[in-house]
Amino acid sequence: xxxxxxxxxxxxxxxxxxxxxxxxxxxxxxxxxxxxxxxxxxxxxxxxxxxxxxxxxxxxxxxxxxxxxxxxxxxxxxxxxxxxxxxxxxxxxxxxxxxxxxxxxxxxxxxxxxxxxxxxxxxxxxxxxxxxxxxxxxxxxxxxxxxxxxxxxxxxxxxxxxxxxxxxxxxxxxxxxxxxxxxxxxxxxxxxxxxxxxxxxxxxxxxxxxxxxxxxxxxxxxxxxxxxxxxxxxxxxxxxxxxxxxxxxxxxxxxxxxxxxxxxxxxxxxxxxxxxxxxxxxxxxxxxxxxxxxxxxxxxxxxxxxxxxxxxxxxxxxxxxxxxxxxxxxxxxxxxxxxxxx
Amino acid sequence: xxxxxxxxxxxxxxxxxxxxxxxxxxxxxxxxxxxxxxxxxxxxxxxxxxxxxxxxxxxxxxxxxxxxxxxxxxxxxxxxxxxxxxxxxxxxxxxxxxxxxxxxxxxxxxxxxxxxxxxxxxxxxxxxxxxxxxxxxxxxxxxxxxxxxxxxxxxxxxxxxxxxxxxxxxxxxxxxxxxxxxxxxxxxxxxxxxxxxxxxxxxxxxxxxxxxxxxxxxxxxxxxxxxxxxxxxxxxxxxxxxxxxxxxxxxxxxxxxxxxxxxxxxxxxxxxxxxxxxxxxxxxxxxxxxxxxxxxxxxxxxxxxxxxxxxxxxxxxxxxxxxxxxxxxxxxxxxxxxxxxxxxxxxxxxxxxxxxxxxxxxxxxxxxxxxxxxxxxxxxxxxxxxxxxxxxxxxxxxxxxxxxxxxxxxxxxxxxxxxxxxxxxxxxxxxxxxxxxxxxxxxxxxxxxxxxxx
Numbered sequence: 071x072x073x074x075x076x077x078x079x080x081x082x083x084x085x086x087x088x089x090x091x092x093x094x095x096x097x098x099x100x101x102x103x104x105x106x107x108x109x110x111x112x113x114x115x116x117x118x119x120x121x122x123x124x125x126x127x128x129x130x131x132x133x134x135x136x137x138x139x140x141x142x143x144x145x146x147x148x149x150x151x152x153x154x155x156x157x158x159x160x161x162x163x164x165x166x167x168x169x170x171x172x173x174x175x176x177x178x179x180x181x182x183x184x185x186x187x188x189x190x191x192x193x194x195x196x197x198x199x200x201x202x203x204x205x206x207x208x209x210x211x212x213x214x215x216x217x218x219x220x221x222x223x224x225x226x227x228x229x230x231x232x233x234x235x236x237x238x239x240x241x242x243x244x245x246x247x248x249x250x251x252x253x254x255x256x257x258x259x260x261x262x263x264x265x266x267x268x269x270x271x272x273x274x275x276x277x278x279x280x281x282x283x284x285x286x287x288x289x290x291x292x293x294x295x296x297x298x299x300x301x302x303x304x305x306x307x308x309x310x311x312x313x314x315x316x317x318x319x320x321x322x323x324x325x326x327x328x329x330x331x332x333x334x335x336x337x338x339x340x341x342x343x344x345x346x347x348x349x350x351x352x353x354x355x356x357x358x359x360x361x362x363x364x365x366x367x368x369x370x371x372x373x374x375x376x377x378x379x380x381x382x383x384x385x386x387x388x389x390x391x392x393x394x395x396x397x398x399x400x401x402x403x404x405x406x407x408x409x410x411x412x
Numbered sequence: 413x414x415x416x417x418x419x420x421x422x423x424x425x426x427x428x429x430x431x432x433x434x435x436x437x438x439x440x441x442x443x444x445x446x447x448x449x450x451x452x453x454x455x456x457x458x459x460x461x462x463x464x465x466x467x468x469x470x471x472x473x474x475x476x477x478x479x480x481x482x483x484x485x486x487x488x489x490x491x492x493x494x495x496x497x498x499x500x501x502x503x504x505x506x507x508x509x510x511x512x513x514x515x516x517x518x519x520x521x522x523x524x525x526x527x528x529x530x531x532x533x534x535x536x537x538x539x540x541x542x543x544x545x546x547x548x549x550x551x552x553x554x555x556x557x558x559x560x561x562x563x564x565x566x567x568x569x570x571x572x573x574x575x576x577x578x579x580x581x582x583x584x585x586x587x588x589x590x591x592x593x594x595x596x597x598x599x600x601x602x603x604x605x606x607x608x609x610x611x612x613x614x615x616x617x618x619x620x621x622x623x624x625x626x627x628x629x630x631x632x633x634x635x636x637x638x639x640x641x642x643x644x645x646x647x648x649x650x651x652x653x654x655x656x657x658x659x660x661x662x663x664x665x666x667x668x669x670x671x672x673x674x675x676x677x678x679x680x681x682x683x684x685x686x687x688x689x690x691x692x693x694x695x696x697x698x699x700x701x702x703x704x705x706x707x708x709x710x711x712x713x714x715x716x717x718x719x720x721x722x723x724x725x726x727x728x729x730x731x732x733x734x735x736x737x738x739x740x741x742x743x744x745x746x747x748x749x750x751x752x753x754x755x756x757x758x759x760x761x762x763x764x765x766x767x768x769x770x771x772x773x774x775x776x777x778x779x780x781x782x783x784x785x786x787x788x789x790x791x792x793x794x795x796x797x798x799x800x801x802x803x804x805x806x807x808x809x810x811x812x813x814x815x816x817x818x819x820x821x822x823x824x825x826x827x828x829x830x831x832x833x834x835x836x837x838x839x840x841x842x843x844x845x846x847x848x849x850x851x852x853x854x855x856x857x858x859x860x861x862x863x864x865x866x
Contacts, residue, residue, distance in 0.1 A: 171495045173531045193493045260482055387496035388486025395508045396478045396500075 096136040098122050104131035107343045111159035112141050112250070113330065114284055117308065117365045118159075124363035125350045132343050140281065141165050141249030148174055148335060156344035159332045161202075161302070162249030164256075164389035166331045170195040171390060175333040176341070182349035185356040190329065192385040197348065198329035199355035200366040201382070203303035204254045206319040207287060212239065212296030213317070221323040222264045225297070229271045235296070236275045241286045242299040242409075244279035246402055250328070254300040256392040256401060257326050257383055264323065269408040272299070277409055291315045302328075304367055320379070327382040330366065424594045431586035439579035446571040450564050451536075454491075455525050458538040461488055462523075462555045465500070466542045469555075474547040476502055484557075492563025497530065501554045515539055515556045533560045600624050604631065616642035659700045667693045702831040705764060709835050716758040716842060723753040723762075723864075724787060727796060730763040731785055734770050742779040745770070748786040753794055755864060757843055765836035766796065769860050772832045773800040776858070793845065793863045801857040810849035810858075836862065 096115050111118060115138055122134050137155075139147070141162035147153040148169060158175075160166050169175050175195035183197060190198040206225065208218060212235070219225040229236050243251020258265040278295055280286045283305045286298035291312035306318045332351055338344045354364040383389070391397055461484045468479040478500050488496050499509030516526035518539040525538050537558040544551055600623050607621060618635040667690060674686045731747055738745045766785075773783045781801035788795040805813065812818055814837045819830040837847040845864040852859050 171497075173495075173533075193495070384486070384489075386486060386489030386493075388482055388489050390496060391480050391482050391485050394478075394480050397480050400477070400479060 094138045096138070098126060098134040098136065100126060100130055100133050102131055103133045105340055105343050106133045106135060107157065107340055107347055108135045108137065108155045109157045109159060109347070110137045110139060110144055110147065110153075110155040111157075112139065112144065112161050113159055114138070114305070117305070120363045120365055121351060121354060124354070124361075125347055128350065129343070129346055132346075134347075140247065142247070145169070145249075152337070154337050154339050155335055156338040156340045157332060157347055158335055159330070160249070161328060161330045162253055163196075163329060163331060163383055163385060164253050164393055165249050166196045166333055167192060167385060167387070167389045168393055169335075170333060171387060174335055176336045176338070178334055178345060178348055180345065180349050182352040182356075186352060189382070189385070190356075196331050196333045196385060197352055198331045198385070199351055200304065200330040202328050202330060202367060203320050204258075204300045204326040204328060205303035205306060206321060207290050207298040207301045207306050208317040208319065209290045209293055209296045210315055210317050211293055212236070218317055218319070220319065220321070222262075222268050222321050223323065225321075226264075226268055226271050229275055229297075233275055238276035238278065239294070239296040240272050240275055240299065241278040241280055241289060241295040241297065242272065243286075244281060245405060247281050250283075250302075251300065252392070252398075253328065253383070253389075254326055255405065257381070258300070259401070261324050261326070261381055266404075266408060268299070269405065270411075273409045273411040279409075287312070287316070300326075304365075307367075308365065322379055324381050325379050327380050329383065329385070331385075420594055420598050423597070424591055427590035427594065428587045431583050431590060434586070435579040435583040438582055439575045442575040442578065443568075443572060446575070447568060450567050450571070454536055454559065454561070454564055455538060457487060457491055458525075458536065458557050458559060459523055459540065461485065462538050462540040462557045465498075465555045465557070466540055466553070469500075469542060469544065469553050471544060471546050476507065476544070476546060476551065476553060478508060478553075488557075488559055492559075492566075494560040494563045495531075495533065497535065497558040499556045501556070503552055503554075507553070509556075513537070513556060513558055515554070518554060527561075528558075530558065533562075535560050536564075600627060604634075608634070616645070655700075655704070660697060663693055663697045663700070667697070699831070702768075702835065705768070706831055706835055709761060709764065709838055712758060712761055712842075716761070718756050718758055720754055720756055721759045723755045723757070723794065723796075724751060726757075726759050726763060727766055727785065727787065730766040731770055734767065734774065737771070738774050738783070741774065741777070743774055743777050744782040746782055746784040748784060751787065751789070753787060753789060755794060755866075757864065758839075761839045761842070765839035765862065766798075768832040768836045769798050769862065773798055773802070773858070773860070776800065777802040781857075791866075793865050796862045796864075798860045798862075799852060799857060800859075801855065804851040804856055804858045805849060810851075813849060814847060833860075836860075840864065 094115070096119075098119075109122075115136055118136065122136060126132065126134065141160045142165075144158060144160055144162075145165050145168075148155070148158065149172070158166070158169070166175075170193055175193075177194040178197070179194060183191070183194065186197050206219075216228060216232070217224075219228055229240070243254065245252040245255045255265070278289075280289075280298075283302040286295070286301050287306050287309060289295045290298050291309070293315075303318060303320065306316065309316075332348060334341070334344045334348060354361050355366070392401060464481050464484045464487075465478065468481055470477050470479070480498075485496055485498075488494070497510045497513050499511065499513045499515070500507045501515070513530060514526075514528045514537065516524035516528075516537050516539045518524040518541055523538060523540045525536065527534060527536055529535070535558040537556055539554055539556045541552055541554045544553060604619065604621070604623060604627065607619065616638045618638065619631050621631075623631050670686055670690050670693065674683060674690070677683050677686060728747060731745060735745055770783065770785065777783060777800045783798065783800045786797045786799075788797060813833050815834065818834075833847065833849070840846050840862050843864055845862065848861040848863070850859050850861075851857070
């Protein structure tokens with residue numbers, strides 16, 4: 071559904087700030103209900119369900135409503151429509167930081183929050199619970215007979231040398247829609263000029279734009295596209311069913327490392343339940359070894375530490391910069407000029 | 413202030429009080445400086461952030477374009493976890509940022525800082541401006557950066573603890589130095605006091621030790637006082653000696669004449685009267701002697717003139733002087749073998765005490781009995797034991813005899829003043845020992861034990 075580039079552009083131009091709509095709401099019911107918890111999240115429900123189920127094993131009276139949305143919709147829901155949620159989970163770190171900076175997040179202190187190292191939380195309000203790579207996913211079919219690239223530069227070279235093979239078979243986030251895509255793109259641009267060269271090449275061969283990692287991965291495995299750039303590595307790794315069709319790259323020039331994070335809104339109706347859920351989530355996330363109930367690469371699984379190629383996105387007010395209206399406009403203009411050149 | 417109790421304490425209190433005040437001032441100064449420095453450093457980084465944004469303001473197609481550098485905010489985040497707000501205005505028109513963020517008043521070409529309240533938090537704001545030409549018009553762009561002050565507060569709390577530590581440390585060190593200084597100042601005074609109290613009873617020489625200027629008048633006064641005391645003491649010693657002679661000599665004369673007269677008188681009632689007279693004279697003479705002894709003992713016990721002497725020899729000497737009186741009454745004075753016991757005593761006083769005890773024993777013993785004197789050495793004391801075969805003490809509690817002018821019940825026909833045992837007791841108490849009186853268990857007789865600590 072996100073593949074129709076034209077439609078997306080028209081939609082974006084027509085209503086630059088789409089009103090918040092519940093896309094999908096999943097209810098995890100309980101036998102004896104003594105309270106409800108509303109979680110708004112960008113994570114795929116299939117991936118997140120085990121965490122909620124293990125939470126309900128410990129708290130069998132709490133009904134959980136899981137509302138899956140995009141990160142931009144979270145901002146709209148909370149800052150403009152004053153919707154009440156108990157837990158906000160998002161992969162868009164910049165938006166989470168902005169919520170905390172602008173006073174929408176309540177600080178949370180507990181034994182579980184103490185487990186989170188200083189770099190994994192901000193103002194005791196935003197807590198990271200994963201560390202995930204921005205990966206490049208390749209279709210093994212499409213690359214038959216070619217060396218698999220290990221860096222962005224190698225990818226550029228391959229795309230330039232085989233323009234016909236890859237014509238319109240490159241995919242990446244539509245960063246105008248996806249908060250995470252925007253975050254990855256801005257961090258890439260900040261880290262290296264190679265991002266713009268890559269975008270230039272993407273524009274030349276023709277790029278499909280997506281809203282979500284999972285759809286990009288699906289299309290790579292189906293052979294619709296050959297390259298998916300800046301995909302959540304965790305989603306790709308989790309797909310055992312297509313492991314023989316795809317190849318996941320953590321680029322060796324640099325790999326952006328994103329932290330999925332959770333926060334508790336100040337207007338949460340069920341603060342006690344929200345606190346319990348946060349503690350449950352953080353305990354799972356920051357325990358070694360990783361629990362079977364926790365589907366993400368957790369904070370303590372580290373190949374991550376001390377690797378020169380890894381560029382973790384640092385939590386802090388720096389992330390607010392690319393949310394500035396001017397900055398965003400300029401960045402999107404430059405991006406559109408390169409990616410959408412055809 | 414008004415209490416004259418101790419100069420040293422007063423001085424120490426004042427010095428320590430000053431140290432406390434100084435420490436408090438130090439803490440306050442330190443805090444005020446550190447608050448200034450902390451605020452300055454926050455202001456500096458805010459200004460640096462604002463400046464870096466100003467440098468990235470340009471004009472493109474007659475539009476003002478603001479390109480906030482990533483470092484503008486990340487530099488704020490590297491110092492503390494404080495929240496960051498900003499707004500960028502073209503004069504009074506908001507270009508980007510938080511539209512309700514309060515702005516400090518800014519004059520042209522300067523920066524303005526202010527502490528305000530925003531979103532329920534205290535914030536520090538800085539505004540900086542830049543004038544640019546847009547389409548031949550002059551436009552002013554004002555960048556306002558704000559940051560909450562939680563990091564600053566944490567920093568100041570930490571600094572406050574440090575300041576407190578420094579202040580308390582300063583106070584303790586100054587107090588110790590003050591106490592040392594006070595002790596040093598008062599040491600000459602103490603030295604003088606020690607040398608005064610350490611002097612022998614007869615040493616009334618002037619003090620010639622070097623003293624600080626402030627103490628010179630005191631030493632002068634002390635010397636003049638000891639001088640007067642010296643003269644006064646020698647006068648009273650003279651007086652005692654004089655009195656002894658003045659009383660004793662005429663008494664002796666009267667007694668001799670009374671005895672001569674007694675031999676001539678035949679009438680019984682006259683003889684009785686004369687005998688009574690002689691007895692009274694004896695009593696007076698003895699009392700005079702003992703009063704002089706007592707005066708002497710009082711004078712000497714205040715400051716003992718201790719020497720290392722052989723106690724045995726000293727006692728033998730005293731007892732042998734009483735041999736003639738004992739022989740007159742057919743009393744056998746038996747001296748047990750005296751080992752050599754060196755003791756640190758005032759020999760004149762000890763001899764006087766022993767004389768009084770033995771004299772007392774002679775007086776109360778019937779003729780043809782025996783008085784023995786022994787020295788017993790124990791681990792912690794030396795005991796001098798005087799045993800007689802007389803009637804013993806009749807009191808229920810013989811200790812009452814140690815009081816001044818108290819006499820035993822068997823003494824009605826004896827000459828005495830009731831001072832003998834009192835004098836002996838005073839002497840031994842002055843030496844740190846004492847006197848113990850009891851009746852002998854085997855046979856009759858009294859026992860007086862005098863003991864000296866080793």
